[in-house]
Amino acid sequence: MIIVHHLNNSRSQRVLWLLEELGLEYEIKPYRRDAKTMLAPPELRKVHPLGKSPVVSDGPSVLAESGAILEYFADKYGAGRLAPAPGTPERLRYTYWMHFAEGTAQPSLLLKLLFDRIKSAPMPFFARPIARKIADQALATYVVPNLERHMDFMEAALGRDEWFAGPRFTAADVQMSFPVEVSRMRGGLDGRRPKLMAFLEKIHARPAYQRALERGGKYELLR
Numbered sequence: 001m002i003i004v005h006h007l008n009n010s011r012s013q014r015v016l017w018l019l020e021e022l023g024l025e026y027e028i029k030p031y032r033r034d035a036k037t038m039l040a041p042p043e044l045r046k047v048h049p050l051g052k053s054p055v056v057s058d059g060p061s062v063l064a065e066s067g068a069i070l071e072y073f074a075d076k077y078g079a080g081r082l083a084p085a086p087g088t089p090e091r092l093r094y095t096y097w098m099h100f101a102e103g104t105a106q107p108s109l110l111l112k113l114l115f116d117r118i119k120s121a122p123m124p125f126f127a128r129p130i131a132r133k134i135a136d137q138a139l140a141t142y143v144v145p146n147l148e149r150h151m152d153f154m155e156a157a158l159g160r161d162e163w164f165a166g167p168r169f170t171a172a173d174v175q176m177s178f179p180v181e182v183s184r185m186r187g188g189l190d191g192r193r194p195k196l197m198a199f200l201e202k203i204h205a206r207p208a209y210q211r212a213l214e215r216g217g218k219y220e221l222l223r
Helices: 012-022 042-046 066-077 089-120 128-160 171-187 194-205 207-216
Strands: 002-007 026-031 055-058 061-064
Touching: 002 012, 012 026, 012 066, 012 171, 012 207, 055 066, 061 066, 066 089, 066 171, 089 128, 089 171, 128 171, 128 194, 171 194, 194 207
Parallel strands: 002 026
Antiparallel strands: 002 055, 055 061
16 A cells, blocks of 8 residues: 655645546555644654655655655556656656756745745844845845746746646656746746746646645645
8 A cells, every 4th residue: 555644735745646647546644744843743754764755655665755756656657647758858858857846946946935034034133134134135146046047947848848748747747846836936936927827727727636635635835
């Protein structure tokens, strides 16, 4: 039996969605973030030493990292439905976007969250102007320009084909859903990039996406 150690409002929602796309049976073991710190509970360390989500078990195998998990399930159970054939141009694009999501897109989005929180964090009054100035400078000179560049790049990719890896939906679109959704929430994604906005509409309308929400519970990305 496949077991998904599912943390609320986390990347593990992507795993549930992929499993629904594949029509696989699975069990959810839910975990809740700490209401103050928003960190994962220490119980997850009993499953994986890093104590992060997602983590899955498939028989004796325990696997972490969402990209690795999605590739594993798509290759093992997808029968070619959610991953392009090896050696094709689509497979190369598929592999690229599977890694781009966390390796390139997410770091800048995380920095945006952190610097925004620094600007509003409680601190001594004399330190507040300095902290805000540093945060604003970092956002203006590095973080936001990178976010804009990334969104332009993703928009252009969807201008070439309907989906990230080519003309058909793959696990790369499941993987890319998280950075695109986070970009919509706090990265500045809006109607100026219609291809990305249409991508969100299409994935949210997929029956498997909706079933995953029903199984995984309320899904609100961290603000």
